[in-house]
Amino acid sequence: MTALLSLDAFAVHYRTRSGPLRAVDGATMAVPPGSITGLVGESGCGKSTLARAVMGSLPDVAKVAGGRMMFEGQDITHLPERARRHLRWRRMAFVPQTAMNALDPVQRLLGHFFEVLQGRGGLSRPVARARAAELFGLVGLNPDRLADYPHQFSGGMRQRASIALALALDPALVIADEPVTALDVIVQRQVLDVLLALQARLNLSVVLVTHDMAVVAYTCDRVAVMYAGQIVESGSVRAVLEAPLHPYSMGLTHAFPDLQGSEAALVPIEGAPPSLLNPPPGCRFAPRCPFAQERCRTVPPPLVAQNGHAVACWRADEAVALRGLAAEPATWAAMALV
Amino acid sequence: MIEAIDLTKTYGTGPRAVPAMAAVSLAVRQGEALGIVGESGCGKTTTARTMLRLEEPSSGRLLFDGRDVTHLRGEALRRFRAEAQLVFQNPFDALNPRFTIRRSLAEPLDNFGVPRAEHAARIEAVMRRVLLLPAAQWLDRRPHELSGGQLQRVVLARALIPGPKLLVADEPVSMLDVSVRAGILNLLRRARDELGLAAIYISHDLALIRTVCERTAVMYRGRVVEEGPTAALVAAPHHPYTRALIAAVPVPRVDQDRTPLPIRGSLADAPPPAPGCGFRNRCPAAFARCETDTPALRTTDPGRRVACHLGD
Numbered sequence: 001m002t003a004l005l006s007l008d009a010f011a012v013h014y015r016t017r018s019g020p021l022r023a024v025d026g027a028t029m030a031v032p033p034g035s036i037t038g039l040v041g042e043s044g045c046g047k048s049t050l051a052r053a054v055m056g057s058l059p060d061v062a063k064v065a066g067g068r069m070m071f072e073g074q075d076i077t078h079l080p081e082r083a084r085r086h087l088r089w090r091r092m093a094f095v096p097q098t099a100m101n102a103l104d105p106v107q108r109l110l111g112h113f114f115e116v117l118q119g120r121g122g123l124s125r126p127v128a129r130a131r132a133a134e135l136f137g138l139v140g141l142n143p144d145r146l147a148d149y150p151h152q153f154s155g156g157m158r159q160r161a162s163i164a165l166a167l168a169l170d171p172a173l174v175i176a177d178e179p180v181t182a183l184d185v186i187v188q189r190q191v192l193d194v195l196l197a198l199q200a201r202l203n204l205s206v207v208l209v210t211h212d213m214a215v216v217a218y219t220c221d222r223v224a225v226m227y228a229g230q231i232v233e234s235g236s237v238r239a240v241l242e243a244p245l246h247p248y249s250m251g252l253t254h255a256f257p258d259l260q261g262s263e264a265a266l267v268p269i270e271g272a273p274p275s276l277l278n279p280p281p282g283c284r285f286a287p288r289c290p291f292a293q294e295r296c297r298t299v300p301p302p303l304v305a306q307n308g309h310a311v312a313c314w315r316a317d318e319a320v321a322l323r324g325l326a327a328e329p330a331t332w333a334a335m336a337l338v
Numbered sequence: 339m340i341e342a343i344d345l346t347k348t349y350g351t352g353p354r355a356v357p358a359m360a361a362v363s364l365a366v367r368q369g370e371a372l373g374i375v376g377e378s379g380c381g382k383t384t385t386a387r388t389m390l391r392l393e394e395p396s397s398g399r400l401l402f403d404g405r406d407v408t409h410l411r412g413e414a415l416r417r418f419r420a421e422a423q424l425v426f427q428n429p430f431d432a433l434n435p436r437f438t439i440r441r442s443l444a445e446p447l448d449n450f451g452v453p454r455a456e457h458a459a460r461i462e463a464v465m466r467r468v469l470l471l472p473a474a475q476w477l478d479r480r481p482h483e484l485s486g487g488q489l490q491r492v493v494l495a496r497a498l499i500p501g502p503k504l505l506v507a508d509e510p511v512s513m514l515d516v517s518v519r520a521g522i523l524n525l526l527r528r529a530r531d532e533l534g535l536a537a538i539y540i541s542h543d544l545a546l547i548r549t550v551c552e553r554t555a556v557m558y559r560g561r562v563v564e565e566g567p568t569a570a571l572v573a574a575p576h577h578p579y580t581r582a583l584i585a586a587v588p589v590p591r592v593d594q595d596r597t598p599l600p601i602r603g604s605l606a607d608a609p610p611p612a613p614g615c616g617f618r619n620r621c622p623a624a625f626a627r628c629e630t631d632t633p634a635l636r637t638t639d640p641g642r643r644v645a646c647h648l649g650d
Contacts, residue, residue: 184542
């Protein structure tokens, strides 16, 4: 199956006074049509920069520094802004972390829909009005509330409105950047359920950017794990959660609380991600990895895929044995002394 | 160690008064950790701040170590502050950016009148406790030179250095990356065990609370609606709200329950008028009595309390 969106050794660097900050530095991943793909990683790993690069809305200080990005069969790596504008809203749309960033506080909700549906989509006002009501219904909001201002909505309602707006012109791809992080757990669940229902009904492709493995497990079909600007592992959610190949993914599964799971204490991954101004020469996780060997510290491992499960680790062949070791808290605790 | 009896905190006066916390009764023993969970605005932070006497309660009593501290003032309140410490949520703005770590740790010692001659030893000991070793390598740095996880260790050290008997942590790891959260939680747990502290953790994250707290209280609209041993409460919640809260938490596994939540409406809906249960407008099991009687916390199984008419 041809991917809807694919990135190949894609890089985005920020211009800083201390030299280029390699926010995304050789990321390779693919988003199949009609699925929800999680892009998971910690703060500063480059996941939000990657999302903005896909949307073609990078800030001025950021530049595509290498690699290739394909969308619907078209190379959009260096697409001029005019052509980009044509894709935004129509073929791909964005749901931000807090809808307050996307919604104009002095404009009623209906006004936001008019802007997209009339301005971008060329619909007539009456058709746009009907479509806005339909979209509100789709996300479980009362169409009467289109006359409200954003501040009259709760956080969860604003996030639903934001999803409805993203769907206005029937895009093939929706990128949602931490769409439920700021919400309380019950509202979070309700918004995720809206997203799941819409994905199935409209056969959308969604990229869900998050730091939360549980949200990925609940919502996504596939997941790409990002660390220090690179995709270190990707595959079906089941494969990555139940049989992780990368030590970082293994560590995350023990660092993350599971309300219905064992009550064993959580195991931290010692240390902190490397500076992206001056990343380590080999594997970027090597300084925190209990299994790192000499080669890991000097030569970056390539991302190798087998049966749809890709990993960038020199010791991937030994993953079964390493998983056993990674389940021992002592394995990770030893890294505190390094 | 600390006991709240019918603590109430109301903001504003007259008909517009908003009770942030209504008749909260909770107790934490020495060496025990109590989790307080609930959604934004449920009153959990107000409860924590009032139990630390950062807020004065509107009514009710607060007992600490057998003494009534409800209305302490001046020097007595200052002494209580040394014994009941808060761990801040955001390590990135909890420390003065111009102070070295050493100065940030010495400041509470000065505030609580610890002689200068003892400072070095106390600082060395607390750095060992939060595993920032060797201490000399960290003490002359400033906050911007530390990662979030390292900063939170300093924040914890700063709370521990006066030698408190009670530690209150309000979302102590919510600003931190997943990979380092466990490290902070483990430090908190060890400090509590080794120093015999009483601890209160405030969080919206029940999965996280479960890893550190033996007992948990669930708050909804300013009231404790359920309280009990965490394991029992998670395995078999009694209150319909607790049930919804637990069902809503996603777990990091592919196979999990995806049935719709047993709850209606949203927290944003207007609260139902008193008297009556504050949850009745969203409760899937509400019946006539819930409209008229406000349910009191009653003991069900030993050590468990629930404020619900169901099964009464």
